[in-house]
Amino acid sequence: MTRHGVLRALPANRRDRFMALAKEVSFPEETRIAEEGSPADRFWIIHTGNVALDISVPGRRPVVVETIGMGELLGWSWLFPPRLWHLGAEATSPVRAWEFDATAVRELCDEDPVLGRALITYIAHIIADRLMAARTRLVDLYGPYRAGAIHR
Numbered sequence: 001m002t003r004h005g006v007l008r009a010l011p012a013n014r015r016d017r018f019m020a021l022a023k024e025v026s027f028p029e030e031t032r033i034a035e036e037g038s039p040a041d042r043f044w045i046i047h048t049g050n051v052a053l054d055i056s057v058p059g060r061r062p063v064v065v066e067t068i069g070m071g072e073l074l075g076w077s078w079l080f081p082p083r084l085w086h087l088g089a090e091a092t093s094p095v096r097a098w099e100f101d102a103t104a105v106r107e108l109c110d111e112d113p114v115l116g117r118a119l120i121t122y123i124a125h126i127i128a129d130r131l132m133a134a135r136t137r138l139v140d141l142y143g144p145y146r147a148g149a150i151h152r
Helices: 005-009 012-019 102-111 113-142
Strands: 022-027 032-034 042-048 051-055 063-068 088-091 095-101
Touching: 005 012, 005 113, 012 102, 012 113, 022 042, 042 102, 063 113, 095 102, 102 113
Parallel strands: none
Antiparallel strands: 022 095, 032 088, 042 095, 051 063, 051 088
16 A cells, blocks of 8 residues: 555654545546546546546647656645636546545645645645646747757
8 A cells, every 4th residue: 555655755643644544436437537627626546557637728728737656646636726627637548536525635634734845845845846747838939949950
């Protein structure tokens, strides 16, 4: 169980309290798990499968910005007001996951500040990593040294 990043990030003596809130779920391939702009009232830890994170583009299909898989946390928007999904999410293969009710986890974090601090620190790292990955993709797409760019 502790192979999952978020569980490794929590103090060992707090993991059982956190996992008591988990519910096992599965999503068939091509299932929309979250829609950008809709209420973020839950999150998941992926057991198996892959999920594409995407952004809505008017007049086009959503644009995939990242793919996540086993052991990764799907969703952090539940933690911060206005608690709306910043990205959409779609299963790109059959997915099994632990699902957590966001309100229950926020209440647990309030009751147990040590667990709360560990969870928020872990989520801050995820946000930072995803921001850096997005930055790298933007530099690749629009930077002065992208493939085919003219150098002067």
